[in-house]
Structures are given as structure tokens and as C-alpha cells.
Amino acid sequence: MSEKKTSAWSPSSRELDRRALRRKLSRKQSLIAAVSSVLVLGTLTIILITSPGWEVVKATFFDIQYGKEVFPTVVKGLWINLQLTFFGGIAIGVIAMGLALLRTTKSPALTPFRFLATAYVDIFRGAPLILIILLVGFGVPALRLQGISSNVIVLGTIAVVLTYSAYVAEVIRSGILSIHPSQRAAARSLGLTSGQTMRFVVLPQALRRVVPPLLNDFVSLLKDTGLVSILGVTDAVRAAQINASRTFNYTPYVVAAILFLLITIPMTRYTDRAIRQRTQAQNSEGAI
Amino acid sequence: MANVLELQSVRKAFGSEVVLNNLSLQVPEHTATVLIGASGSGKSTLLRCINLLETIDDGQIFLDGLEITDPAIKVDDVRRRLGMVFQSFNLFPHKTVLENITLAPIKVQNKSVEEARDLAIKLLSRFDLADKADEYPDRLSGGQQQRVAIIRSLAVNPRLLLLDEITSALDPVLVNEVLSIVRDLKHDGMTMVLATHEMGFATQVADEVCFLESGNILERGSAEQVLKNPSNPKTQEFLKRVHQAGRL
Numbered sequence: 001m002s003e004k005k006t007s008a009w010s011p012s013s014r015e016l017d018r019r020a021l022r023r024k025l026s027r028k029q030s031l032i033a034a035v036s037s038v039l040v041l042g043t044l045t046i047i048l049i050t051s052p053g054w055e056v057v058k059a060t061f062f063d064i065q066y067g068k069e070v071f072p073t074v075v076k077g078l079w080i081n082l083q084l085t086f087f088g089g090i091a092i093g094v095i096a097m098g099l100a101l102l103r104t105t106k107s108p109a110l111t112p113f114r115f116l117a118t119a120y121v122d123i124f125r126g127a128p129l130i131l132i133i134l135l136v137g138f139g140v141p142a143l144r145l146q147g148i149s150s151n152v153i154v155l156g157t158i159a160v161v162l163t164y165s166a167y168v169a170e171v172i173r174s175g176i177l178s179i180h181p182s183q184r185a186a187a188r189s190l191g192l193t194s195g196q197t198m199r200f201v202v203l204p205q206a207l208r209r210v211v212p213p214l215l216n217d218f219v220s221l222l223k224d225t226g227l228v229s230i231l232g233v234t235d236a237v238r239a240a241q242i243n244a245s246r247t248f249n250y251t252p253y254v255v256a257a258i259l260f261l262l263i264t265i266p267m268t269r270y271t272d273r274a275i276r277q278r279t280q281a282q283n284s285e286g287a288i
Numbered sequence: 289m290a291n292v293l294e295l296q297s298v299r300k301a302f303g304s305e306v307v308l309n310n311l312s313l314q315v316p317e318h319t320a321t322v323l324i325g326a327s328g329s330g331k332s333t334l335l336r337c338i339n340l341l342e343t344i345d346d347g348q349i350f351l352d353g354l355e356i357t358d359p360a361i362k363v364d365d366v367r368r369r370l371g372m373v374f375q376s377f378n379l380f381p382h383k384t385v386l387e388n389i390t391l392a393p394i395k396v397q398n399k400s401v402e403e404a405r406d407l408a409i410k411l412l413s414r415f416d417l418a419d420k421a422d423e424y425p426d427r428l429s430g431g432q433q434q435r436v437a438i439i440r441s442l443a444v445n446p447r448l449l450l451l452d453e454i455t456s457a458l459d460p461v462l463v464n465e466v467l468s469i470v471r472d473l474k475h476d477g478m479t480m481v482l483a484t485h486e487m488g489f490a491t492q493v494a495d496e497v498c499f500l501e502s503g504n505i506l507e508r509g510s511a512e513q514v515l516k517n518p519s520n521p522k523t524q525e526f527l528k529r530v531h532q533a534g535r536l
Contacts, residue, residue: 185341186378186437190392190444191368200391204382 063251070243070252077239078259084157084225084235089218091161096168101198103169104176117169124166130227133159137231156228164221171213175206212278215271219264226260236260291350292317292448292479293338298347300330300337300503307333308344309503315448318477322490322511325500326526331483332375334500335450338481339372352447368396371441375453377433379425379440385412386421389440397444404443411439415469431462438469449473451482455489487530491515499523 011019048054102110102117124132136159141150149155179202187197229238236259240252293315300308307330315321323331336342338349340356340363349357356366379388386408393404412418415435425433434454441449451470455463467489474480474493484490490497490511497514499507499522507520518524 182374182376182378183380186372186374186380187391188341188364189339189367189370189372190440191364191396192392193364196395200395201380205380208382 059249061250061254063249066247066249067251067255070240071255073239073243074236074252074255074259077234077236078256080153080233080235081222081225081260082263084153084160084228085218085222088157088161088164088225089221091157092164092168092221095161095165096172099165099169100172100176103173106194121166121169124163125170127163129160129163129224130230132163133227133230135159136162137228152231152233153228156225156231156233160221160225160228164217164224167217168214171210171217172206175210176202178209179205209278212271212275215267215274219267219271222264222267223260290317290352291315292352293481294350294353295334295338296348296350298334298337298349299345300333300342301345307503308337310347311504312347313498313505315479315481316495317479319495320474320478320480320482320493322494322497323481323483323500324485324487324490324497324514324526329500330503331500332452335372335452335481335483338448339370339450340366364396368444369447371444371446371449373434373437373441373449373451373454375456377425377430377437377457379433379437381425384422384424385417385428385436388425388436389443392440392444408439408443411442412436415439415472429462430458431465434458434462434466435469438466438473442473447479449478449480451480451484453483453485455484455486485530487515487527499526501526 099117099121102113103121105114133156137152137155140148140155176198183201183205184197187201188194192200226235226237229235229241232238234242236256240256243252244250291314293313295311295313298308298311299306311330311334313321323334325331333342337344344357347357348355351366351369355361379385380391383391386405389408389411390401390404393399393407394401399407409418409421412421415438417432417435417439420428420432420436425436428436434457438451438454454470455466458466463486467486470480470482470489471493480493482490482493494511496508497511498505499514499518499520501522507514507518507523514523515527518527
């Protein structure tokens with residue numbers, strides 16, 4: 001596969017003809033694609049901007065001047081979403097890993113913890129995130145407990161972490177279960193303990209497999225941090241809402257949406273690529 | 289010669305299906321015991337029971353006189369003294385050849401990385417695989433993968449090597465490169481139990497050949513005796529079928 005022959009070869013005239021024809025055909029196809037794109041997209045644009053309500057729509061949702069004005073406050077809010085995603089993401093990773101390991105362990109001493117981990121995942125995977133945010137954000141401060149933060153950003157983050165740990169734990173667990181038992185048998189046959197087998201053989205392979213779904217969850221996490229706005233956290237969503245309700249112009253929402261898309265679209269593209277590479281790698285994995 | 293391995297009246301059933309039935313076997317030091325028999329006759333299950341990957345339902349298994357079927361025994365300690373090679377190689381795909389081989393010496397035997405590495409390179413060189421040390425398993429041919437798997441099990445210096453149809457997943461050209469390693473090991477005096485369909489190979493390495501049929505050893509003896517002059521009609525029938533398939 002790696003050896004290359006360096007014998008002198010120049011394409012035959014037949015091959016040269018074929019290449020010329022291929023180039024010609026490909027030029028023709030590009031032209032067709034360009035013409036059809038201009039026609040379809042142009043028509044749609046004309047229909048849109050000549051429709052009777054367009055001016056109102058433009059003024060209500062796409063007021064560029066107003067958009068520029070609210071941009072700094074929305075971006076400042078988005079910074080909170082990003083921080084929440086980053087720190088929440090780390091906490092989620094740690095907790096989810098613990099939950100996944102507990103759920104896949106067979107150690108008898110950990111039986112009660114296995115049961116608790118299962119209950120945790122069932123509850124937080126099944127309950128709507130917004131309910132958990134309301135419960136933690138408004139319910140916990142109502143307890144007036146000593147030493148518990150009443151900072152809505154912290155409480156909001158905790159609520160999101162609680163829910164997403166359950167999602168991510170299930171993804172990691174599915175990765176662990178997807179590793180063929182023969183890998184475990186081989187590791188145990190070498191004398192590795194079950195803990196060593198998990199750490200050196202099963203987990204490294206499992207995590208590689210679940211990178212694409214984890215990236216998916218990460219994109220969802222970023223979007224769902226917008227939900228903490230209901231607690232009064234001035235994130236991007238909340239900042240847009242404050243401005244929109246003041247002026248009855250909804251451009252701030254569009255600004256917030258565009259800002260989220262600027263981050264999530266590249267991330268989802270990257271995820272798609274990771275999934276494709278993962279599939280290709282799996283196809284060449286052969287006998288394992 | 290002391291027995292490295294001894295099985296006494298071993299029974300193993302999966303549900304109502306009895307896979308090993310009152311089976312006894314002695315494997316003296318430096319000998320190779322070859323298990324032959326049709327698929328489903330219990331060869332693989334027997335090896336997995338010796339390795340404690342399966343729990344037996346009755347009887348006893350002794351390794352160097354120590355009962356390893358005692359429930360109080362430390363399973364990991366027993367497995368450290370056994371090497372096992374599987375039909376499907378089971379190399380770790382996320383580790384290089386070298387990492388596959390050094391994992392157990394480093395983590396199980398607490399050898400230093402350098403020491404484990406030197407041993408691995410020595411073994412790889414001996415079997416002409418030194419240039420593959422940094423490759424990942426999926427870049428190797430099946431024969432190379434299986435040779436690495438054998439080396440991996442040798443690296444922990446096992447007392448007994450269990451080989452489970454190690455050439456069944458290989459094409460005929462690659463079979464020989466794997467079997468030649470086993471011949472070398474036999475020559476070095478490694479104690480082995482192998483399940484195989486390669487009758488010619490069995491003749492070359494076996495000190496004892498056991499013919500398994502529905503969980504029992506129907507006939508045992510030297511390769512000459514069992515493979516050339518079988519006395520049991522079922523052994524004769526099995527060898528006739530193998531012969532027809534062109535494997536003898």
C-alpha cells in the first residue's frame with residue numbers, strides 16, 4: 001500500500017482525451033447548477049420582497065439600525081450563555097462519566113449506587129428541562145438554607161447540569177456497552193482486573209465511538225442555556241426579550257438567533273464531519 | 289513429570305444443554321494437548337472454563353496442584369499465570385502493536401515501561417514483526433494480527449498457554465506463519481492446550497490428542513494412534529469427514 005512505483009509513465013492520448021471530456025462535462029454541470037440556483041433563489045427573493053406585508057415584516061424583525069443598537073447588550077448576554085456552556089459542560093462530563101460507570105459496574109458493593117444512578121437518569125432524562133430549572137431556580141432559594149447560593153446564574157447552571165448529566169451518561173453508557181465482550185475477555189485473560197480493563201481497554205474505545213453524539217449534546221446544551229433566562233439571568237435571550245418588550249420591535253430576537261446560529265452551525269458541521277470520519281474508521285476496523 | 293493442569297470430572301451446562309460432561313484431563317509440563325472435534329463439541333468452552341471465563345457446574349480444575357475452581361480464589365491471580373489466544377485475535381484496536389503487548393506486563397506485573405518494551409521488542413524480533421511495533425492492528429494482515437496476539441499472551445510469561453482455534457479465521461496461506469510460532473513454542477517446552485481443526489499440525493505438535501464429542505473425551509492418545517488408527521467409530525466418522533473436507 002505504501003510502496004510507490006516510480007517508473008516513468010505518461011498518460012496515453014486516450015486518457016488525455018478522456019480527461020478533456022470529463023473537464024468539459026463538469027464545466028457544463030457547474031453552469032447548469034449556477035443558472036438553476038439564480039433562477040430559483042432569485043424568484044423566491046422577488047416573491048418575498050414584493051409581497052404586501054414585506055415592509056412591516058422588515059421593520060418588525062429586520063430593523064438593521066435597531067439591531068446595531070441592541071447588538072452589544074445581546075452579545076454581552078451571549079457571553080453568559082457561553083460561560084454557562086463551558087463550566088456546565090465540564091461538570092456534566094465528570095458527573096455523566098461517574099453515572100455511566102456506576103450503571104455498568106457489576107461490583108456487589110456498589111449495588112445501591114447503581115440503583116440510585118439508574119433512578120437519577122430515569123428522573124432527569126424524563127422530566128422537562130424547564131421544570132427542573134424552575135424547581136431549582138425558584139424552589140431552592142425558597143428553602144432559605146444556609147450556604148446555598150441564591151445566585152440565579154449558579155442555580156440555573158446546576159439545573160442544566162442535572163438534566164444534561166443524565167443525557168450524557170446514557171450516551172457514554174451506550175458507548176461502553178457497544179464494545180464487544182471479546183475485548184473484555186482478552187483483557188481479563190491477560191490478568192487485568194475489571195477496573196483496569198475498563199480504564200485501559202473499554203473506555204478509550206467507547207469514548208472514541210461516542211464523540212459525535214456528545215458533540216450533538218454539546219450544541220443542544222449551548223441552545224438550552226437560553227432557558228435559564230426564565231430565572232431572570234440576563235443571557236442573550238433575556239437581553240433580547242427586555243429590548244423587544246420595550247419597543248415592540250422583534251429585531252433583538254433575530255439578532256440573538258443569528259448569534260446562536262453563528263456558533264451552532266459550525267459546531268454541527270464539525271459534528272457531521274466527525275460522524276462521517278467515525279463511520280469510515282469503523283468500516284476499516286475489520287476483525288475486532 | 290508433574291501435571292501443570294488437571295481437570296477432574298468437569299461439568300458445564302448452558303441451561304439444559306450440557307456442554308462438558310464429566311470430563312477429566314491431565315496436562316503434564318512441557319507437553320501439548322490438542323483438542324479435536326466438531327464445532328459445538330465443547331472445545332472452546334473447555335478452554336474458557338480453564339481460564340475461568342466460564343464457571344463450571346461441577347468437578348474441579350487444578351493449576352500446578354492448586355484448585356482454581358475454589359470460589360475463594362483470586363481470579364485475576366489465576367489468569368496472570370495463563371495465556372489465552374482467541375480465534376478472532378481480539379487485539380485492542382486503539383493501541384499499537386507495542387502497546388498491546390506491553391499493557392499487561394506494565395499494569396499486571398508492574399514492570400517498568402522500558403523493561404516491558406525491551407521484552408516486547410525481543411519477542412517481536414524473534415517472530416519477524418519488529419517493524420510492525422508502532423502499527424495499529426487494523427494495518428496488519430490477519431496472520432500478523434494473530435502472531436501479535438500470541439506474543440501478547442507470551443509477554444506475561446504464562447505457565448500454560450490456551451489456544452482456541454487460532455487459525456480458523458485465517459486463509460490457508462497465513463495459517464502456516466501462525467502455526468510455525470506454535471511449533472517454536474512447543475520446541476521451547478511451553479505447556480499448551482490447543483483446540484484446532486488443522487489435523488496435520490496436530491500430528492506435528494501433539495503429545496496427546498483428545499477427541500471431544502458432546503462434551504466428553506471419546507478417545508485420547510498419541511497423534512499417531514488417534515488420528516491414524518482411531519478405534520472409536522465416532523472418531524473414525526469425524527476424521528473421515530475432515531478428510532473429505534481436505535483438511536488432513
